[in-house]
Amino acid sequence: MDNKYTHLLNFKGYNFDSSLVDADFIENLDDFEIRDDDVFIITYPKSGTIWTQQILSLIYFEGHRNRTEDLATLDRVPFFEYKIRKTDFLNRPSPRLFCSHLPYYLVPKGLKSKKAKIIYVYRNPKDVMTSFFHFSYMMAGRETGNNMEHFMKRFLDGNVVGSRWFDHVRGWYEHRHDFSILFMMYEEMKKDLRSSVLKISRFLEKELSEEDVEAIVKQSTFQNMKSDPKANYDGILKFNDWKRPAEGHFLRKGTVGDWKHHLTVEQNERFDKIFQRNMKDLPLKFIWDLNEE
Template sequence: MEPAEKYLFTYKGFYFQPDMASAEYLDTLEDFEIRDSDVFLVTYPKSGTIWTQNILSLIYHEGHRDGTEKVDLLDRVPWLEYNIRNADYISRPSPRLFASHLPYYLAPKGLRNRRAKVVYVARNPKDVMVSFYHFSKMAVKFEEVEDFGIFMERFLAGKVLASSWLDHVEGWYTHKDDFNILFLTYEEMKKDLKSSVLKLCNFLGKRLTEKEVDAVVDQATFNKMKADPRANYEFMPLDILDHSKGPFLRKGTVGDWKNMMTVAQSERFDSVFKKRMEKLPFKFCWDINEES
């Protein structure tokens, strides 16, 4: 059941990728200097991270919105714990945007002064798990688990990158008063993207014209993103993602778990997750055609 050390290592009870982060680097993040203007996008993997990275980039960068700049998402909204391009985050001009899968207890201490902003996006965990399973096939540095049933048991036990989905969502929500945080769900973004963009703008204090908001919404649709080389992660090197195994942006739907999970697997999943999920404030939508 335990993932091989070649693929994951544990740091303070949380799983990371060994060749993309180190304990020494993670140690430095506790005292990472936070600016009041910083924005952190926090998610559990496969919860709409790239989508929201793109939306934040479109909101903040007019050049991204009007197509005059070709800066990709990894430079626009880089990963805090996975500094893939060895960027100098300290001298980066404000406002700085970061993406992260960190649990609440590993977030930089400075975020707890509640001035910098945190956007947390959650997604229903069955779709997260199915997306994670497909992603593991193209992620070169991931352990490929062919058998979906085995992958599901690892996911339920939190023996995957970023550990337990329940712990991650629960942790950030339970400690929400420690942070200046906005919670969104992937499903509400799918149902009404414009409302979600306006909610983000309001939280971030960004005043966009109606025309600019419409441009953000238009360019943040799944098909537009999938075709946008700045946003579709095709710029990731081949030693990280094997693009021949499929697109990074696969379907972007709600309810795809029904195409993968058997009734027995769904019931097994519910038996592990349901009790704790019922205590969460989010009403997760399990199928875009049904109300949550």
């Protein structure tokens, strides 16, 4: 690997951010004790992780829904492999909710009992790459390059946290029968959030009243999350290793089709060829634009 990407820690073929993970912890991931009612959100980076954290927090915690508890979503649904966990999730009461960017082959083997549940959210890779490009700017000390051409090469080669998008999505889909897993498409969630909330709650076997569903949908819209300090991650930007973006917020756009504002015709055609070569036999559906703007 190019040594200029010094923030990347490669473990068993997968790139972690060396500043965010504990090497001892990831070396022992396989043996982490899974409880039957654990729930994992798993995504490739920049694919709706924070959004799904908010939805799960609202489904599981009445105090989150009715705003009687002041606890950040990041603490309710901590990142499994990151050191930024503020609570000791080993001893948390059940049900434990986690989010993770791990590939299928690095998750604890206890997840293969099919009792604990996984919600896997995937997003069209052009928007993932565009979001990642902007996100990389916020992390101080990262070699991001100042143009999309440079970043696109890194992204397609897998020289980013999360490694190759194609491998992550394909790996989880091809091994879906090993887990109790629900695949959710980011763009479908954008198109019909209410139906997506109901689909997730059914998968989790959570009974919700009509009033609960309305509260969850309302509080998990992008605009409401952007103004909710518990849900929007803006607090991270005050730390020294983060740079505040021009827009001033951690959450940027949350739209579908923003890639069209960043890719040239030639870059888009090149991306399409690589996408077809890597994903042509995978039956997952992809939506590239919702004509929102």
